[in-house]
Amino acid sequence: MYLPSHFIESRLEVLHDLIERNPLGILFTNSKGEMDANHIPFLLDTKQGTLGVLHCHVARANPVWQNAANGDEVLVVFRAADAYITPTWYPTKHETQRQVPTWNYMVAHAYGQIRIRDDERYVRAIVARLTRIHEATRETPWKMTHAPRDYIDALVKAIVGIEIEVTRLTGKSKLGQDDGAPDMRGAGLGLKAQGDILIGDAMIARADIDVQS
Structure with a gap:
C-alpha cells in the first residue's frame, strides 16, 4: 500500500478499533500460484500475540482452507469508510x-x-463468540441454543476455522491532511451534510488537531 507519511495511522488501539467496528475483511492469499480473495467476517482477539490474532470460519466447500498451507503469509484488508470529495467543498477552491x-x-x-x-470445538467457539458480539445490541439477541441442536451440529461440520496471527499492522487515513485544516473542515462538513458521517467527523476532528498543533 502506498503510504505517504502524513496519511499513516500507526496507533495500535485505533487500528484495533477500526477492525472491531468493521469486521468484514478481505482475506488475500497466494497459494499454489493462484491469487485469491475472500470476504469474511473476522473476530479480533487483541490479547493474543503481539498485535492480535484474527479468527474466522469459511465453508468447507471453499478451497481457500485447502490451498493455503499453515505458516503462509496472508493479508486481510479492513475498510472503515470512504467517500468522493468534490473540490466545491474546499474554501481554497473558491479563492x-x-x-x-x-x-x-x-x-x-x-x-x-x-x-x-479444522477443529469442531474451535469452530463452535468462534461462531458462538461472533454471534454474541453481533447480537449484543439487539432487543432479543439470537443464541445458538435457539436452533435445534442437530441443525447447528450439521452446520458446524460444514465449516472450517482459520486463525491468523498478525505480524504487521498498517493503517492509512487519507483525510485531506495535504490540503490544510480549512479545506479538511469544509469537505468534512460537506460529507456530513450528505450522510457520510463517519469519514466527515474524522476529517473535522483531524482539522481541529492540525489547527491546535
Missing part, C-alpha cells in the same frame, strides 16, 4: 480554483501467518 476531486478513506492492512483449524 484560487486550484483544487481537484479526490477520494478519501480509512483502512487497515493486517499481515500475518495463517493456520487452518
